Amino acid sequence: MYKRIMLKLSGEVFAGKSSDGIDHTSLIQVAKQIIPLAQIAQVVVVVGGGNIWRYRDTKESGIERTVSDAMGMLATIMNSVALQSALESLGTQTRVLSAVDVPQLAEAFIKRRAIRHLEKGRVVICAGGTGNPYFTTDSAAALRALELGCDVLLKATNVDGIYDKDPKRFRNAKLYTELTYQSAIEQNLNVMDQSAFSLCREQKLPIVVFNFFKKGALLKAVKGEKIGTVVHG
Numbered sequence: 389m390y391k392r393i394m395l396k397l398s399g400e401v402f403a404g405k406s407s408d409g410i411d412h413t414s415l416i417q418v419a420k421q422i423i424p425l426a427q428i429a430q431v432v433v434v435v436g437g438g439n440i441w442r443y444r445d446t447k448e449s450g451i452e453r454t455v456s457d458a459m460g461m462l463a464t465i466m467n468s469v470a471l472q473s474a475l476e477s478l479g480t481q482t483r484v485l486s487a488v489d490v491p492q493l494a495e496a497f498i499k500r501r502a503i504r505h506l507e508k509g510r511v512v513i514c515a516g517g518t519g520n521p522y523f524t525t526d527s528a529a530a531l532r533a534l535e536l537g538c539d540v541l542l543k544a545t546n547v548d549g550i551y552d553k554d555p556k557r558f559r560n561a562k563l564y565t566e567l568t569y570q571s572a573i574e575q576n577l578n579v580m581d582q583s584a585f586s587l588c589r590e591q592k593l594p595i596v597v598f599n600f601f602k603k604g605a606l607l608k609a610v611k612g613e614k615i616g617t618v619v620h621g
Contacts, residue, residue: 389428389611389612390610390611390612391429391539392429392506392536392537393432393539393540393610394432394434394532394536394540394541394542395425395433396525396541396543397433398544398545399436399437399439399440399463400436400438401418401600402418402471410439410467418471421600421606426480426509428611429610431511432538433512433514434513434525434529434532435464436524437460437461437462437463437467438463440463440467441459442463443456443457443460457517464515464517465484465493465494467515468486468513469494472513481508481509481511482512483505483511484513485497485501485515486516487514487528488517488519490516494516503536524581526581527581527583529584530584530587530593531587533593534593539594540595541593541596543579543580544606548599549597549598549616550579550597565614565617565618567619567620568620569586569589569620569621572585573585585619589621592620594618594619595620596615596619599616
């Protein structure tokens with residue numbers, strides 16, 4: 389069983405059946421999946437902002453890239469604060485630590501402070517990405533996982549793991565149960581961005597890619613049971 393985990397969630401898990409925004413029912417369902425983890429491990433969460441704003445989906449907006457990325461960072465803060473509220477409404481102590489300074493909403497990300505919260509049994513949500521443009525929240529998850537000494541990076545998706553091609557388009561898509569970092573990079577597998585894979589490879593941080601929407605999958609991943617795809621050295 390992993391003692392300290394990094395859970396990477398896409399912003400879309402909060403949108404429910406709609407394409408954007410935050411759906412209350414979906415938000416509570418996500419929180420209910422995280423709560424059992426906090427009882428058996430120290431939990432760090434990084435949430436994307438794609439349900440609100442993401443550069444690659446808004447290239448035609450005319451908004452310059454660094455500004456658009458800043459808007460995306462603010463979107464991750466909105467999702468993080470919403471998740472914090474949902475978790476605490478269900479009785480789980482939570483802290484949001486942000487790479488972007490928003491003292492009215494979140495604490496500043498400081499490594500020692502984050503670790504202290506984890507040691508006290510609080511769920512720590514890292515918001516604001518890396519605080520810099522041109523980096524995705526996948527990279528932020530890899531960076532924070534390494535900074536905070538996490539044992540594994542759990543990448544939640546809507547498919548059962550990493551495939552050689554899109555399983556929603558190709559019935560003969562092959563599911564990998566294990567992959568090396570190098571294979572994932574060379575095959576340009578889009579489940580995570582290349583810089584995140586490279587960072588994990590350099591520091592030998594294992595990645596588990598699994599279906600977040602399959603009942604019990606998240607808990608199995610935390611317990612180290614065989615599920616999804618494991619990316620390692």
